[in-house]
Amino acid sequence: xxxxxxxxxxxxxxxAETVTLSCTYDTSESDYYLxxxxxxxxxxxxxxxxQEAYKQQNATENRFSVNFxxxxxxxxxxxxxxxxGDAAMYFCAYRTKYGNKLVFGAGTILRVKS
Amino acid sequence: xxxVTQFPSHSVIEKGQTVTLRCDxxxxxxNLYWYRRVMGKEIKFLLHFVKESKQDESGMPNNRFLAExxxxxxxxxxxxxxxxxxxxxxxxASSQDHWRQGQPNTEAFFGQGTRLTVV
Numbered sequence: 001x002x003x004x005x006x007x008x009x010x011x012x013x014x015x016a017e018t019v020t021l022s023c024t025y026d027t028s029e030s031d032y033y034l035x036x037x038x039x040x041x042x043x044x045x046x047x048x049x050x051q052e053a054y055k056q057q058n059a060t061e062n063r064f065s066v067n068f069x070x071x072x073x074x075x076x077x078x079x080x081x082x083x084x085g086d087a088a089m090y091f092c093a094y095r096t097k098y099g100n101k102l103v104f105g106a107g108t109i110l111r112v113k114s
Numbered sequence: 115x116x117x118v119t120q121f122p123s124h125s126v127i128e129k130g131q132t133v134t135l136r137c138d139x140x141x142x143x144x145n146l147y148w149y150r151r152v153m154g155k156e157i158k159f160l161l162h163f164v165k166e167s168k169q170d171e172s173g174m175p176n177n178r179f180l181a182e183x184x185x186x187x188x189x190x191x192x193x194x195x196x197x198x199x200x201x202x203x204x205x206x207a208s209s210q211d212h213w214r215q216g217q218p219n220t221e222a223f224f225g226q227g228t229r230l231t232v233v
Binding site: 004009037042043044045047091093100101102103104106107 | 117118123145147149151154155156157158159162169170173205209220221222223224225226227
């Protein structure tokens with residue numbers, strides 16, 4: 001069975017600085033998807049970024065980028081120029097290529113200090 | 115376009131009572147999912163509907179949980195009778211299967227969750 005591990009329950013970053021959230025996963029599949037979701041307090045969880053395992057190039061979305069290390073089964077999220085609005089719970093998730101259900105990690109609370 | 119909406123946002127009930135959670139997916143989305151996050155733990159899959167049919171209910175914890183999606187629109191998740199360990203945040207998500215350049219490109223959209231507290 002696939003598992004996703006987020007080893008950092010909580011992280012803090014100064015506004016305008018860079019922070020990296022860690023995620024590792026375990027799977028025997030060779031092709032799959034990885035995701036980072038963000039849930040602000042009492043609001044909907046939204047997709048931040050997605051990585052297809054067959055793509056070697058790391059995904060980027062504006063200030064958000066990932067470091068995908070397939071052999072190491074590592075999928076970290078880097079947030080550059082952190083803003084107060086980035087404060088949220090961040091979940092790493094995995095999905096098989098043709099599947100539908102997501103397998104989530106336990107989440108990392110990100111606090112942004114002004 | 116309205117997103118996924120869940121009702122209620124919070125619910126506090128006593129052990130042994132019944133609670134029904136509702137999820138309205140994005141219009142036109144055939145796939146509807148229920149997930150649950152127990153405090154401090156990972157979000158876990160409960161079940162998956164395709165239209166009104168249960169495609170995968172492997173994550174349902176026990177027979178005190180009943181999910182329905184009559185007519186393939188909104189869904190309800192009933193817990194009866196509720197136990198203390200049922201406390202947590204229940205998320206609903208919906209998606210529509212898409213393909214792009216021969217690759218599945220399905221994105222799940224989530225609601226804000228229902229926080230259930232059983233006392």
